[in-house]
Amino acid sequence: MLGDGSLERFRREGRIVVVGASLAGLRAAETLRDQGFAGSLTMIGAEPHEPYDRPPLSKQVLLGRASADRTALPRRRSVDANWRLGVPATGLDMAAKRVRLADGDEVPYDRLLISTGVRSRPWPHEDQAELDGVFVLRTRDDGAALARRLAEGPRRVLVIGAGFTGSEIASACCERGLAVTVAERGASPLVGALGGVVGAVAAELQREHGVDLRCGVMVTALEGDASGRVRAAQLSDGSTVEADVVIVSLGATRNTEWLAGSGLAAGPRGIACDAGCRAFDIRGIVTDDVYAAGDVARCPHPLFGYQFLSLEHWGNAVSQAGIAAHNMLSESTDRLPHMDVPAFWSAQFGVNIKSVGAPSLGTEILVAQGSLKEHRFVGVYGYQGRVIGAVAFDQARWLPFYQELIERTAPFPPPFPTVDRRSDGQRPVDADFPDPSVPTHGPTVTLSGYSPADRRMTFTPAH
Amino acid sequence: MTQSPLHRILDFANRADPYPVYEELRKTPVYHEDDGPYVISTYYEIRSLLHDPRISSDARNLSSATRDPLAGPDQEDMALPPSFLRLDPPEHDRLRRMTNRHFGPPHSPHRVDGMRAELHGIVSGLVDGIGDPGRIDLVEQFSYPFPVTVICRLLGVPREDEARFHTWADTIAASLDPDPDADPAERGRGAHDARTQLGMYLAGLIEERRRNPGDDMLSELATAKGPDGTMSTMELLSTAALLLIAGHETTVNLVTNGMLTLLRHPEVLQRLRADPRLAVPVVEELLRFEPPVQLLPQRTTLADVEVHGVNIPKGASLWLVLASGNRDPRRFGDPDRFDPDREDIQHLGFGSGIHSCFGAPLARLEAQLALSELARRLENPRLLEDPPPYRRNAVLRGPRHLHIACDGIRA
Numbered sequence: 001m002l003g004d005g006s007l008e009r010f011r012r013e014g015r016i017v018v019v020g021a022s023l024a025g026l027r028a029a030e031t032l033r034d035q036g037f038a039g040s041l042t043m044i045g046a047e048p049h050e051p052y053d054r055p056p057l058s059k060q061v062l063l064g065r066a067s068a069d070r071t072a073l074p075r076r077r078s079v080d081a082n083w084r085l086g087v088p089a090t091g092l093d094m095a096a097k098r099v100r101l102a103d104g105d106e107v108p109y110d111r112l113l114i115s116t117g118v119r120s121r122p123w124p125h126e127d128q129a130e131l132d133g134v135f136v137l138r139t140r141d142d143g144a145a146l147a148r149r150l151a152e153g154p155r156r157v158l159v160i161g162a163g164f165t166g167s168e169i170a171s172a173c174c175e176r177g178l179a180v181t182v183a184e185r186g187a188s189p190l191v192g193a194l195g196g197v198v199g200a201v202a203a204e205l206q207r208e209h210g211v212d213l214r215c216g217v218m219v220t221a222l223e224g225d226a227s228g229r230v231r232a233a234q235l236s237d238g239s240t241v242e243a244d245v246v247i248v249s250l251g252a253t254r255n256t257e258w259l260a261g262s263g264l265a266a267g268p269r270g271i272a273c274d275a276g277c278r279a280f281d282i283r284g285i286v287t288d289d290v291y292a293a294g295d296v297a298r299c300p301h302p303l304f305g306y307q308f309l310s311l312e313h314w315g316n317a318v319s320q321a322g323i324a325a326h327n328m329l330s331e332s333t334d335r336l337p338h339m340d341v342p343a344f345w346s347a348q349f350g351v352n353i354k355s356v357g358a359p360s361l362g363t364e365i366l367v368a369q370g371s372l373k374e375h376r377f378v379g380v381y382g383y384q385g386r387v388i389g390a391v392a393f394d395q396a397r398w399l400p401f402y403q404e405l406i407e408r409t410a411p412f413p414p415p416f417p418t419v420d421r422r423s424d425g426q427r428p429v430d431a432d433f434p435d436p437s438v439p440t441h442g443p444t445v446t447l448s449g450y451s452p453a454d455r456r457m458t459f460t461p462a463h
Numbered sequence: 464m465t466q467s468p469l470h471r472i473l474d475f476a477n478r479a480d481p482y483p484v485y486e487e488l489r490k491t492p493v494y495h496e497d498d499g500p501y502v503i504s505t506y507y508e509i510r511s512l513l514h515d516p517r518i519s520s521d522a523r524n525l526s527s528a529t530r531d532p533l534a535g536p537d538q539e540d541m542a543l544p545p546s547f548l549r550l551d552p553p554e555h556d557r558l559r560r561m562t563n564r565h566f567g568p569p570h571s572p573h574r575v576d577g578m579r580a581e582l583h584g585i586v587s588g589l590v591d592g593i594g595d596p597g598r599i600d601l602v603e604q605f606s607y608p609f610p611v612t613v614i615c616r617l618l619g620v621p622r623e624d625e626a627r628f629h630t631w632a633d634t635i636a637a638s639l640d641p642d643p644d645a646d647p648a649e650r651g652r653g654a655h656d657a658r659t660q661l662g663m664y665l666a667g668l669i670e671e672r673r674r675n676p677g678d679d680m681l682s683e684l685a686t687a688k689g690p691d692g693t694m695s696t697m698e699l700l701s702t703a704a705l706l707l708i709a710g711h712e713t714t715v716n717l718v719t720n721g722m723l724t725l726l727r728h729p730e731v732l733q734r735l736r737a738d739p740r741l742a743v744p745v746v747e748e749l750l751r752f753e754p755p756v757q758l759l760p761q762r763t764t765l766a767d768v769e770v771h772g773v774n775i776p777k778g779a780s781l782w783l784v785l786a787s788g789n790r791d792p793r794r795f796g797d798p799d800r801f802d803p804d805r806e807d808i809q810h811l812g813f814g815s816g817i818h819s820c821f822g823a824p825l826a827r828l829e830a831q832l833a834l835s836e837l838a839r840r841l842e843n844p845r846l847l848e849d850p851p852p853y854r855r856n857a858v859l860r861g862p863r864h865l866h867i868a869c870d871g872i873r874a
Contacts, residue, residue, distance in 0.1 A: 369516055370553065378516075395552075397817045400514040416766040418516035420552040 010110060011329055014039040017099055017107050018081075019089045020115035020255075021045030023053070024294030024317040028113050029079040031325035041081040042107055044099065046116075046255075048086035049140055055314060057143035058165050059347055062172035064151060068144035089116070092262040094281070094290065111328050114259075114271060114279065115294040115321065118252035118312060123160075128222040133230035134246045137165060149245055150176060157181070158233055158243035160219050162189035164346045166249030167202065171348035174209045181212040181241050183219050183233070186434055194355070194391055196432030197365050198379055201372050201393065205349040214239075222246055252312060254296050264290060270298040270310045275337035277324035293317065293324040299338060303406065304358055304388070313344040341403050345396070351375060354396040357389030357406040360433060366413045367425035368402075370395055378402065381431055382412030468494055469502065472758075472784075473532060473857050479850035481757065481860070482799065485787035493773040498530045500760065500780040501773075506791035506811070508771050509783045513816040517766045518781065520818060521551045525763045526778025533760040533782070533858065543662070544697055546705035548818065549761070555817065561691050562702055565683040567824060574680070575824045578616065582829060585612050586836045596872055598847070601865040602719055605833070607633075610714035613829060614707050619672065619679020624664070631661040636712055658704075665703050669696060710822045716755035716861030717826060718833045721746070723865055724753055725834065726846045728801055735838040742831035744803040749830070750789075750812025752801050757786040757860045759814065785811040786860075844869040 016032060018025045021043045029041060045051075052071040060066040084101065091100035098106045120136035123129035133154075135146045150157070150173065157173045159166045162184035173180040186192065188199030189206060206213045218236040225231045232242045259266040264287075265280040266272075271292040272280045277299065279290040292299075294317040298310035319340045327335040345354040362381025370377035370393075378398050381389035386409045390402035405414065413428045468491075471477055471484045485504060488494055492505040503509050512518055522545075525531075547558040564570045589605050599605075611632045615625045638654030669685050676682035684699055694702065725732040725745070735741045762781040767774055775781070788811045790798040795805070813820035820826065837844075844867055851862040 374553075376553075376556070397815075397819070398514060398516055400816075401511070401516060404511060416517050419519055419521075419765065420516070 007329075007331060010039065011036060012038050014110040015042070015108060016040070016111050016113065016328065017042045017044065017109035018113045018115060019044045019099060020113075020117055020294065020296070021047075021051050021083070021085060022115065022117055022294070022317075023051065023073060023314065024115035024117070024321040025113070026051040026073055026079070026321075027076075027318050028115065028293055028321035028325040029081055030076045031322045032329065033077060033079050035326060035329050037329055039110075041079060042109075043079075043081045043083050043085075044087065044089050044101065044107065045083070045085045046088035047139060047141075050083075050085070052140050054138070057140065058137055058168040059172060061143045061147050062150060062169060063175055064147060068140045068147060071140060071143075089258050092259055092264065094263055094287070097289065109289075111289045112291065113324055113328065114290065114292045114296060115317075116255035116258070117295045118254050120248070121250045121253050123222065123248045123250075125221070128224075128230075129248070130228075131222060131224040131230040131246075132228050133244055134222060134248065136248050137169060138252070146245075146247065150178065154178060154243070154245040156241070156243040157245045157247065158183065158219075158241050159247045159249055160233075161249040161251070162186075162202075162206075162213070162215075163192065163249060163251060164190065164344075164348075166247070167206070168346060168348045169247050169249060170206060170211050171209070174211060174349070179212070180210075181214065181243065182206060183217055183235060183241070184213070184215045185218050187215055187432075189213070189215075191432075191434055192360065194359055194379075195362070195365060195381075196434075197372070197429060198359075198391055198393075199432075201375055201377075205351060205375060209349050212241075252295070254310075256296065269308075270296050272308060273297050273299045275300055275302070275339070276327045276335045277320060277338060278327070291324045291328055293320040301342075302337075302339060303341065303409070304361060309342065309358070311342050311344075313342055315343050316340065341406055343399075343403075351393050352396055353391065353393055354399055355389065355391040356399050356403045357381070357387070359389035359391055359431075362388050362431050363433070364412065364428040365431040366428040367422070368414055369398060369418050369420040369425070371422045371424060373424075377425075380405075380412065380414060382428060385412055386410065387412045387414065467496055469496065469499055469532065472502075475853075475855060478853040478855075478857065478860065481786065481857075482790055485784060485790060488784065488787060489791060492771045493775070495773070495775075500531045500533075500782045501770075501775050502782045502784060503770065504784045504787040504791075505771070506788040506794035509785065509788040509811060510815055512762075512768075512770065512781065512783060513811075513814060513818075515768065517764060517768050519551050519763050519765050520549055520555070520761065521545070522549060522761060522763075524551075524765060524778065525780055531760065531780045543701045543704060546701040547821075548705055548709065552817065557691055558694070558698060558702065559817075559821065561687065561689060561694055562684065562706075562821070564687065564689055565680050566821075575828060578613070578825075579828065579832075581616055582613060582832050583836070585609060585616075586832050590836060590840050590872060593872055596842075596869045599867050599869070601722055601837075601867055602715065602862060603864070605837070606715045606718040606722075606865075609718065609833060610711050610829060611707075613714075613825070614710055617679070617825070618668075618681045618703060618706070619677050620668065627664070628661075631657045631664075632707065632711055635661070635708065661707075662700055662704070665700055666696065669699055669703075706822070710825070712859045712861075713755040713820075713822075714826050714829055716859060717746075717749065717830045719862050719865050720753040720755065721749045721830055721834050722837055722867070723846070723851065723862060724749060724801055725838065726844060726867065727849070731801070731803060732838055732844075734803075735835060739835035739839065741803060742835040743827075744805075744808075745834060746827055746830045747808050747810065748801060748803045748805060751795070751805075751808055751810035752789070754786050754789060754810070754812040755859060755861060756812075756814075757858055758782050758784040760858065785814065840873045841867075842870040842873060 051073045053073050056071050061068050088102045089099050090102050098108050120138040156179040159170045159182045162182050167189050170180050170182050189202040191199035219233045221234040223232045230246050254270045256266040263281050265282050273292045274286050277291045278286045279292045295312045298308040300306040301309045320338050323338040343356045359381045362383050364382040366380050368378050368380045376394045378392045378395050387405040468488045488504040492508050494502040547555045611629050634657035672682040672685045676686045760782050764779050766777050792798050813823045847866040851865050854863045
């Protein structure tokens with residue numbers, strides 16, 4: 001804005017619309033009010049529920065320890081918003097600054113935040129996906145329906161896809177004493193996120209807990225009985241798995257279809273935005289009134305060669321929402337970049353898995369502490385001689401140290417001894433990712449400072 | 464300033480208010496002189512080192528070249544194997560995991576919360592027994608007996624033995640806090656005898672619980688057959704002694720420092736009386752403002768480690784001055800103000816990393832219940848002496864007596 005008082009006026013009486021009323025949308029709204037936005041705030045959500053927390057849906061909810069409707073997100077403060085829940089947005093007119101809703105309404109805005117997130121990728125064959133007993137797990141309603149079905153005691157559950165969600169579902173089923181088969185196209189569970197070395201540990205965990213784990217296979221078809229209930233799945237190795245519950249856990253699709261034709265740079269990989277969460281239009285020009293945050297956003301990260309990262313991480317949604325909200329209310333020189341180091345966690349088969357940085361960008365791994373065999377370790381990922389990520393199995397308390405190594409682009413392999421360095425941690429091995437991404441070569445950037453307000457990056461020219 | 468910062472920390476004259484010494488110290492975030500320990504006093508540097516796997520808690524990694532004024536005879540009984548406080552992974556992890564299985568989530572999520580009514584009963588009983596409201600020594604009459612009773616109940620020490628337990632705990636605690644006028648040899652003998660008797664008592668109790676287990680923690684530890692197997696009797700004795708010693712003096716000081724601070728801030732005391740829920744943020748702010756463990760000595764480097772531009776060599780001894788980090792203005796705005804309304808309060812009062820306080824959930828609940836009950840029941844309480852007399856100990860810092868008066872005790 002122009003320094004002519006228009007920003008002050010906007011903060012006082014402007015109109016902000018948030019499309020997507022989940023974690024990122026709620027935290028952004030709270031930050032807007034915290035930072036003194038006194039204008040009108042409209043929250044648009046496709047689901048009829050108030051903002052709720054998703055991580056418990058694949059854990060406590062499936063175990064029957066918490067009911068799906070008790071997962072509402074705690075509020076940090078009141079947001080005094082006009083809530084439009086249960087009404088998806090269907091279109092965006094950037095020139096007229098209006099959001100179109102499914103009920104025909106149009107909502108005008110001065111600034112817009114898009115936090116529409118992702119949805120489960122459905123089973124590709126629609127008729128098979130509609131069989132009774134076939135589930136996906138993303139929403140509260142999904143969680144409630146699946147928990148009910150698991151409580152009925154199915155004879156066998158088939159989980160298709162052994163990423164984090166699929167593995168957590170399999171773990172919950174085991175804990176409930178249900179027979180579980182997991183079918184994974186890759187060589188091991190979690191292989192895409194953590195590579196084959198750690199994936200092998202995940203596979204061992206599953207098998208030790210009684211999962212019938214089948215890797216390197218695809219499910220080719222689901223079969224129903226005469227009453228339309230799923231009864232079996234055909235696998236690419238010619239085998240058949242009889243199961244009365246099938247959970248399709250094949251990752252997520254970004255909710256950007258409603259932006260088609262809007263002129264915003266939104267597509268299947270998300271909404272491209274700058275490090276300050278301002279969305280690009282399709283011409284590659286950054287907008288100044290449309291922002292994105294959470295799973296639907298992809299933005300360049302200085303630590304990872306300015307690649308556009310899109311992260312489906314809980315913590316990323318929270319911090320990115322805070323940055324987006326702050327920037328929506330700020331003069332350009334007061335804006336902050338979103339530079340959080342990625343982090344995520346998972347709980348499965350009695351193990352707490354936590355990661356920092358970008359393990360999937362690594363090519364090598366070194367077990368810096370503990371041992372793979374004992375399923376308790378810290379694995380450090382290296383890329384071109386620097387530390388780029390780390391994962392801990394039941395060793396999460398050490399991760400802040402490895403995060404610092406990542407922020408400083410510390411050398412890989414780490415040359416020092418640690419309190420629990422074992423013989424299998426003496427030398428790095430191929431991290432064994434199925435399809436290693438290759439970050440761009442070039443200059444590196446390191447981060448310093450402790451809070452978003454004093455975070456600085458230091459530019460280090462390439463050698 | 465003629466005295467070195469190290470000596471100023473240890474100097475008893477600074478015990479009542481060590482914070483100006485820390486403020487001076489923070490000008491040199493990594494302070495080192497001669498062959499002494501490396502003293503770390505700033506928040507971010509302390510926090511980094513608490514998560515640094517090149518830092519060992521195992522005394523066997525200490526280079527003999529270092530002269531550490533806080534080293535000296537181990538505070539634990541040399542006859543017992545080291546407790547998990549003084550071990551590194553994987554041994555530390557195994558013992559802490561086995562202990563936690565019977566103390567906290569995920570396997571025992573209700574252990575601490577399930578003691579709430581019992582803790583409340585102990586607190587009420589102690590307040591009921593205060594007697595003359597005109598002169599109360601809060602330490603002797605309240606803060607001191609409280610945590611010992613709690614540990615007894617947690618471990619499952621029979622009620623009729625609690626008095627003996629208190630006597631041993633007092634003697635051991637006194638030995639941690641040398642009185643310069645007492646004969647050190649005699650004091651040492653007394654403490655040694657108390658440890659031996661306590662050890663023998665616990666060994667007997669463990670045998671008894673193996674035969675007739677109850678639902679107390681010692682029974683569960685003695686009979687557990689978890690994924691890590693069973694603790695040996697020696698390991699179990701070490702662990703029980705650790706719970707007793709680490710959970711005792713620290714809680715005494717948290718409660719006493721708490722009441723002292725509240726009496727110095729009557730407006731907060733008044734708010735707490737009106738709303739006992741304020742006890743939660745009050746205790747968090749206390750852990751920042753007056754932490755019972757002022758510094759962590761006894762850590763050592765396994766490699767050369769660079770901190771704030773200073774190279775700390777392998778085998779060096781470290782002091783992590785938690786109480787100074789808690790007052791670091793780079794981390795906490797207006798750090799010398801006691802302000803229970805702070806929203807961002809990730810203090811170092813319980814440490815951090817793998818050795819972060821094991822008993823923290825219990826300590827929090829003890830302090831919350833104690834302070835809210837004192838606030839509610841003491842009528843117009845006031846300090847009779849400020850500052851109060853302190854114990855010698857610079858690490859586990861707290862008043863030896865806290866003399867207060869009030870107009871009466873409410874029902």
